[in-house]
Amino acid sequence: MKIAVGLxxxxxxxxxxxxxxxxxxxxIEPILCGTLxxxxxxxxxxxxxxxxxxxxxxxxxxxxxxxxxxxVTLIANKLPGVRAALCPDAFSARVARQANNANVLVLGxxxxxxxxxxxxxxxxxxxEPADASDRWKEFHRRTDEIEKKYRCxxx
Numbered sequence: 713m714k715i716a717v718g719l720x721x722x723x724x725x726x727x728x729x730x731x732x733x734x735x736x737x738x739x740i741e742p743i744l745c746g747t748l749x750x751x752x753x754x755x756x757x758x759x760x761x762x763x764x765x766x767x768x769x770x771x772x773x774x775x776x777x778x779x780x781x782x783x784v785t786l787i788a789n790k791l792p793g794v795r796a797a798l799c800p801d802a803f804s805a806r807v808a809r810q811a812n813n814a815n816v817l818v819l820g821x822x823x824x825x826x827x828x829x830x831x832x833x834x835x836x837x838x839x840e841p842a843d844a845s846d847r848w849k850e851f852h853r854r855t856d857e858i859e860k861k862y863r864c865x866x867x
Contacts, residue, residue: 716774718745718762720755720784727819728777730826731833738837743771755779759787763794766815774816775833781820788816792863795855800824802835809839813852 715735719728728748735742743765746758753761755778765771774796776784781798788796796816797808800823808814817836819829841852 714771716771717742718758719777720758724821759784763788763791781818805836806839813841
């Protein structure tokens with residue numbers, strides 16, 4: 713599994729570094745985007761860079777960081793195939809994966825401590841889209857249909 717990790721500000725690296733180290737301890741070598749890759753950038757550029765990796769199929773999932781998480785969530789969700797979810801807790805991460813088929817986890821640096829961030833990431837990777845549930849399959853299908861209709865100018 714290829715995971716992208718993105719950050720848009722050099723002033724907020726601690727939480728992103730903790731999560732990146734945690735991924736490495738699990739044998740996952742993340743692809744770094746935005747400030748984490750050494751490029752001066754902002755949250756918009758970091759979200760686009762990470763989102764393009766997901767969109768092109770070069771990464772399976774991503775983790776984005778910004779102050780509150782709202783900015784990168786809005787930007788990432790503009791890219792086709794990206795389903796970014798701002799998750800303030802482990803329960804939200806599980807539901808985002810299962811019910812919403814989210815593929816980008818967003819963490820707000822000002823809202824999430826290091827221990828909580830690791831718990832959220834652990835739950836995110838333990839969870840899978842719940843294709844076994846007909847109800848959730850229908851939600852996934854409808855979400856794909858809406859994206860196709862509005863992102864591609866209709867059918």
